[in-house]
Amino acid sequence: MHRRKIPHTPVQVTELGFGASGIGNLYRTTSAEDAAAAVDAAWDAGIRYYDTAPHYGLGLSEHRLGAALHDRPRDQYVISSKAGRLLVPNNHPTGVDTEGFVVRDDLRRQWDFSRDGVLRSLEDTLERTGLDRLDIVYLHDPDDHWQQAADHAMPALAELRAQGVIGAIGAGMNQSALLTRFLRETAADLVMLAGRYTLLDQSALDDVLPTAQEHGKTVVAAGVFNSGLLSQNRPTEGMKYDYQSAPPELVDRARAIADVCERYGTTLPAAAIAFPRTHPAVINVTLGMRTAEQVRRNVELHARHVPNGLWDELRAQDLIRADVPIADEERRPRRS
Template sequence: MRPGELGSSGVRVTALGLGTAQFGDLYQAMTQDRATEIVDAAWEAGIRYFDTAPHYGLGRAEQRLGLALRSRPRAQYVLSSKVGRLLRVDSSGELTRHWDFTEAGIRRSIEESLQRLGLDRLDIALLHDPQERLTDALRTGLPALVRLREEGVVGAIGVGTGDMTALAAFANRAELDTIMIAGRYTLLEQPALAGVVPAARAAGISLLNAGVFNSGMLAQEQPAPDARYEYQAAPRQLLARAQRLAQLTAAAGTTLPRAALAYAARDPLVASVVLGADSAEQIRTNVRLAQDPRPLDGLWSELVTLGLIPA
């Protein structure tokens, strides 16, 4: 897979990355064996970029990913995790998430992520969902990441969220190497194209495009009536839009999942399309679709004419 560089950081990620929210028991329980099978399938397909976060399953995703990667040569893959939430035991003995965008909190977050992963370093650190504490993330979180990059603790820094206010607040910050856009630059909807993507381009910031199936709605050739959106039941209007896209992609001789993957990777600013998976077979299927070389120019033109994607 072609590598894409994140800004001018020198960190290069493969065109497809593996996201690990599912490793944290997102919709169903995930065993370590299954997580390892997914990572093995990704590796066999050429994927060398893996993304995780403390937020996913209260650390379980990091633990499972770390175990799955333990036998792989560390120099041969790129790893990102996120900062802004520390995991702490509350007064009842339950493990909970605690917001912390201070420099001390971010350093501690990285240390604890490495402990859960069982690895020696992160390549990329991303401010996670900074909209929840936007002022803190801008005033203390971003400068902290800059210092960590200067110290060589991480190779590249960025932000990851699906919130448009937060994306807009960070898109013109030239200190960043990358922005992970979650579900806002997809075949179904493209609000990030209005301002975030042009601002990132001007600032020299690369994109990691995540959530490109919109919670799985675009991962099916025919979106099901019970499809999810943002981890909840899909709104009727969006479901109808996805079903219309499915009809048009079929008429063009392709499928909705393949078109969704191709669209997410169209812009050269996108260094990697980050996909989750519930099984090794999903990985193999998505890689096969992403590598389909047949052009889709006619489909894009028709979708522009119908007002379903911007010109």
Template structure:
């Protein structure tokens, strides 16, 4: 079964799970409708995002769309277990503004992964998803997580329950090890192959090329630092306040982009797609305007001289 076509721009649905701040159902559906209207047909979610809220909202929206016209990926490795004692507080420890009425339990076993997928399908209201990623195996214990988890997701693919399988992480060691197995279709590289930093060039992308693994580039704005033409001191990096040296580098890159008449977010969106291994960029949005803006930016022309200048000035790697 071939891997599904993804499209250059995908919608990351962490925001639909109330990442950082509450979002109403109406706002969530407006974001999704804007993405659909812009031609986005790949939607990425996870149980982790808002303790299932992201999956539920995405499922409600997709119920009105023809199943053959979109691609959905979700993730496995964290089971959601009821935690009534947490209902009176928010899941702020994980940066989601939702009641902490469930807790996440790591489980990369074959049974745990199947249960996770079944639970996700229930929340999504779907009979099947197209892609399943092992989610953040390095945060559990990398070697046993891959040793158990990779064969488990491959079995799902071999049984025809999903069309493609992979690993999603911001850890290059985990991503390279996953690609090196030669068993996976995709890796989702979160924040490690962006205009700001490219550690994935060392081992992840070479392993993906060697083993014919496709790359999905996520967090291409590095948690928001590259999302505006002029990086703000209040911008996030790695979900926290940007360190001064990282902010300074982002501003240097923005200044070079401006010399060529290109805004920083436009360059940030297009940069990963210059590598032939990258099949899609996954970008979140908090409003329909952001979705439309990202779609427009991806269509803009970026002069090749910009990439050359950034490389010559040591701001991106060769």
């Protein structure tokens, strides 16, 4: 699997990444055996970029991912985690987490983008994963904490990067406007953009993507299925879009895109994975995976050829924006 270098850093990521929220029991229980098998399948398929966070399962994802990678050669893979939510004892547990993960709530999340909070978060992550270092650290969802994140958390990460403790730093969010500020105004090397450059939402063209190009920085695309609506060949009523039930008009739009995909010999989920990679600022697509079967399906979809003519047709039918830049996949720079 091809690798792409994060500019001005020593870090290279494979073009497909393993998102580890699912093995943290996002929405439903995943067994320890299935979680380990998923990481094994990803490794066997050549995936060498793995993303996790304390938020995912109140540390369960970090525990499981660290254990699954423990015996792998450390210099052969890249792992990212996040800072901004400390895990602290919960003095009023209800028995189950209330933020989407099927785990006990003996811990709770506490927002903290201070320097000390970031350092403590990273120490806790290293303890949970059992790893000696992290390759990439993102500030996680600092939507309501810009000032502290920009003035304290990012300088703390930059200092660790200068010391060689971290390879690359950035921020990860579901919105593009604030990520644009991180790229423009802070020491961030890259951002993880969730759901804002997809077949159904190209709003990142207005800010974060051109800013990344202007400043020689890069973007990791996540949430490319928009919470599920783009994950099946034929979208149906009741599917999710951005964590909510998809509005009927978006279901109709996804079906129209699926029709075009069929005419071009591909599928909606294959096109959803391929679409962000056509933008020159995007170096990786990271997909959530919880079982070996999901890994194998995603790898197969990622490997499918999606003809450039498909994007032209989608633009002609006003199903994607007319200003979507389409790079010839065969001529995009790669590192192996």
